[in-house]
Amino acid sequence: MKANHLSYIAAIFLMLTSALAFGQYRISGTVKDDKGKIIPAASVSLSPAGMATKTDSTGNFNLEGLKGSQTLTVSSIGYRLFRKEIRSDSSVRLDVVLKPDTRTLNEVTISAGSFEASDKAKGASLTAMDAFTVAGNNGDLALALRSLPGAQQIGEMDGLFVRGGTGEETKQFIDGTLLKNLNYPRVPGVQQYARVSPVLFKGILFSSGGYSALYGQAMSSALILESNELPEKSSAYFAIFPPNSNAGIQQLSPNKKSSYGVTLRYTNASFYNSVVKQKPDYFSGPEYIEGDANFRIKTGKTGMVKFYTNWNVSDVGMRNPDIDNPTFRAGYQVKGKSIYNNLSYRSNLSDSWQVDAGMAYSYNEDHTVNSLINSEGQVTDPEHEALSYKNGQRLIKSDFAQGRLVFTKMFSNNQALRFGAEHFYNRDRGMSNDSTLALTDNLSAAFAEGDIYLADGLAAKVGARMEYSSALNEFVVAPRASLAYRLKKGGQFNLAYGIFYQKPLNDVLYLDRELKFSNAAHYVLNYTKKANNRFFRIEAYRKQYSDLVKTMPVTDNSGSGYAQGLELFFRDKKSVKDLDYWVTYTYLDTKRDFLNYPYALQPAFAAPHTATIAIKKSFPDINTFVNVSYAVATGRPYYDIRYSAGEGYRIFDQGKTRTYSVMNLQFAHLFSVFSSWKQKPVSGFSVGVNNILGTKQVFGYNYSFDGSNKVAITPPAARYFYAGIFMSFGIDRTSDFIDKNL
């Protein structure tokens, strides 16, 4: 008994004094971060001894370790775990440096050549609404982007003219699938609206160079739009902005798993045109009827099905003095019909796999009638054979379908691998005067792209895209690569390279199939810095064009060109209270030899210097907003290129237009009516004037057949006025969210 007690006591004694027995070796040191700042209260432990302590307020720690090898582990929230093998025969002193845990910092996103405007925007980054509410945009998708660097101020044509490229070199995508016809049918000299409402989108990626391998067939730029997810609440709205009126509803299901919505828009400018004198003499319309519908369904835990359909009908008919015979009038009328459908599905297949599938179908019909009317008001034939187009009709019916599938595998450190394939089917049939036009093309593409983490603050994106067109019977492979390097204080360098192939335009392919893809190689470098609600960006680029389509002397791919320049963007939401402004400057140097150019020329849609400023000031106490925007651009070149027997096409006259300078002003005021209603409607009115200073704009010149008559291409009216009201109603269900989470 006594012996047992003794050993029992001895064991306890030994246990209580074990610390002393093992404490032969001291391990001490300081813990700092990679910037040299001390880290207090960091956990420091030794294994297998099991000793643990915390660093004190000066970052120092003190541990008693075992003899031999053991592992020192240091950890602190926001930093990566530190482990070190220690072999000690005597006391050791170390300086431990903890690296920040990148998962708690923003991931490095590569932004060479692109502007992202999304609802996830932080600080001074752009949101979709920022772009749409710039004064003078009228909520138009394409116009909104002209206040960003890269897009030229082209007042007489629709579409986006990016970095020396034509409007056809930019393509728009909604949830991955191509939106073939963004704007209403072209009307010479009169800019047409975009068909899709910007309110649908939560994210816009405007890439003016070096875009991802997931997209193709656009030599200059891709406008990648992402539609909204389920709305937060059901809502309805209407707006009347003569000549435009529209209304819509968006209904969220009670279980918050699905939603549907419908909007209708009607525009008829006849009354407005009778009040505000327009240059063209409109005999029909302009009239546009448009409707769209959507539904969104959440499937399973992570899946989302989205469907969007848009249908519209338009009619614009105008007469202008004929350029070759001023006593005659040239009539132009275009009637358009179009329907566009987009179905997309996204889901997580597992923790690290995601699938995106999309299908689109659109049908487009453009019926154009040209007529030449003599001084007696009768349709007459022009004198010259070459001018026979002045009396003619053209009807093009276009079917388009696309299927697309993309898989994404996610890895650690924000890395990912994306791969997929898509197929585009396009069938055009129609007639132009007496000749039939037909074109069928099947274009297939397969692509792969990887987001790679190279080091702390250094990320790369590498990809390749293969495309095959049945109409051209040509197969191409395009590389894409970009790199981002984030500096310590919030600045970032980005680099991008890629080759972008594009089919020749359908208008050319109707007549000649023996053509190849044209392509442009992009080289882009930029520096961005975002801090304190300010955003600065400077970007330089070079584009090399090859195999551009030339139509004279024969139709082939012997054209080429280049575009290079510099762009600046600065946005400040902080310096002045309630004032948000941004300034851009674009320098563009470009020449190309294409279509009927006799040699490489600076194209008519490129201005060397462009600057824009957008200012938004809010007065929250009186719920009023004032927006001003100003754009100025140096003159655009114009040419009279005509066929001269024996010499081919040559330039008979050329020049530069006057400087483009337009200031837009908009004023909006919110007010509350029916405030006793449970769902307080938000109402407001807005008035504005585009080109308030009434400066004269000349976009270029048209020449008569013999070159003797030179007519300036000017806007249909000096100023554009608008005034209207809107009202939106919402049913707030956020209280349901709170109750569920208590």
Place this chain on the structure above:
Amino acid sequence: MKKLVLSILALVIFHMTVSAQETTAALQSVVTKLDQAKKAKDYEALEKEFLAVAEQQKSWLPYYYAAFCNAKVGFINQDDGESIEPYSIRGEEQVEKAKSMLDTVRQKKELSELFTVLSMVYRTKVFINPMTYGRKYGILSQQYRVKAQELDPENPRALYVQAWELYKTPKMWGGDKEAAKKLSERSLALLQNTKADVNPHWGKAENEELTGKNK
């Protein structure tokens, strides 16, 4: 024999209570430092210290204070929307942890304090980009403040948050600077006799900063 065992047991128990007192003392020392904190840097360092105390002491308070520190950083840096997100994410996580340690039926006053801080954390999410985050998180922020006041109408910190909301909201959406000032004064009055112990007692400096703007 028995005496020896008992004395050893007493030693062990003494050791344990000393440790417990040590950890409450540890929490108290960090809370005292919190009362002196002014800059974002201070709050960032204090968040780490609170988390260190949290690992030893199984209580809601260290996580509550860590979330409060993250909320303060968000408020101080409200003009730099780029940098706020990591703090508000951590703040949200820490409120969740603290809530899991509370008896939500009986500990009404504690839950009220926690919801007040959650309201502030959601407000910091609004600062990231008021235009896009404002609608969702502004409403959440307000709703949690209301819940906090339902649980404890006399909570001076919830009153401060309400005063902040009234002061900063434009008139059309329900703002009222005069009413805000009155609420802030009422909050200060309630804060008069609070002890500076480990339980939440902040609010004086915040109210003074808010009403200082009125002068």
